[in-house]
Amino acid sequence: MSPDVSSLRYRAIAGAATLAKPAAAALGISVSQIPPHHTLTSLSITHVQFSQNNFLSKLLAYVTLSPLGIICSYVAIVLTSRDLKPLVMFAGQLANEFVNQVLKRLFKQARPTEYLGDGYGMPSSHSQFMAYFATYTAILMYRRGGASDGFLPHLVSGCVVLWSALVVYSRVHLYYHTWQQVVAGSLCGIAFALGYYYIVNSVLRPQGVFDWIVNLPLAKQFYVRDTDAIPDLAKFDWEMWQQHRNADHTKQE
Structure with missing residues (x-):
């Protein structure tokens, strides 16, 4: 990955985190209590992935x-x-x-x-x-x-x-x-x-x-x-x- 792309990705993540801080503060949640996105997972029982632009795929989901x-x-x-x-x-x-x-x-x-x-x-x-x-x-x-x-x-x-x-x-x-x-x-x-x-x-x-x-x-x-x-x-x-x-x-x- 080029340095420019890495820099852009870092800025995007940092910007999202900055925007999330006021929302977390309004809810009375400490930013330190919010786990990083890469540490989260989904419950496979209820998490179903499908093709977004395919109606049949969405229906079968x-x-x-x-x-x-x-x-x-x-x-x-x-x-x-x-x-x-x-x-x-x-x-x-x-x-x-x-x-x-x-x-x-x-x-x-x-x-x-x-x-x-x-x-x-x-x-x-x-x-x-x-x-x-x-x-x-x-x-x-x-x-x-x-x-x-x-x-x-x-x-x-x-x-x-x-x-x-x-x-x-x-x-x-x-x-x-x-x-x-x-x-x-x-x-x-x-x-x-x-x-x-x-x-x-x-x-x-x-x-x-x-x-x-x-x-x-x-x-x-x-x-x-x-x-x-x-x-x-x-x-x-x-x-x-x-x-x-x-x-x-x-x-x-």
Whole structure:
């Protein structure tokens, strides 16, 4: 780098620092407390880089953040419903992430670009996350059965699978993973979802594990329930609400 360019860069940084001092003083922050820019880093979970002038790239940057929204939805549903069914699915999602981290450290395969993402790239954690989510959701939708469901299981499952596919594609489009890494992540997520569902419903549930959980004093205190045996929970809740509503009307009369 020529002396003139170095001098200009130094003056630019010095000028920016000079302009920042009044703003820091107005906020009551000592300039010495502000860390230098070269010592800072980004949280890779929320920091997504994309091509600025490419609309598809920008759109996929939002799509690739979907797992964060799903995690928030899990927590909200578990806290509001106090139902073991979504809690079990969420526990599987977390276990699936743990397996992904173990596999990454086992394969130790680098990402296609050194400056995008932290850690190893094989298998893709986003792909494994979404594949588990889509597979388990589809299983739950088709397991309900019943003629009253009509086209709903196909619609929900199709939308979730399409959503998952978009997230998987976004990881390749944004150069965070190779096709081999996202395919491996997707296969791992599908396999884990099938295996986890089998263990939950063919091993743990027949052994009465969930009956034991809901009968715990702490679970009773927080009104924890297990609605796995109810085919249509929305219809069940609606019927209970109707009974409560009719009882109130009877009392008023």
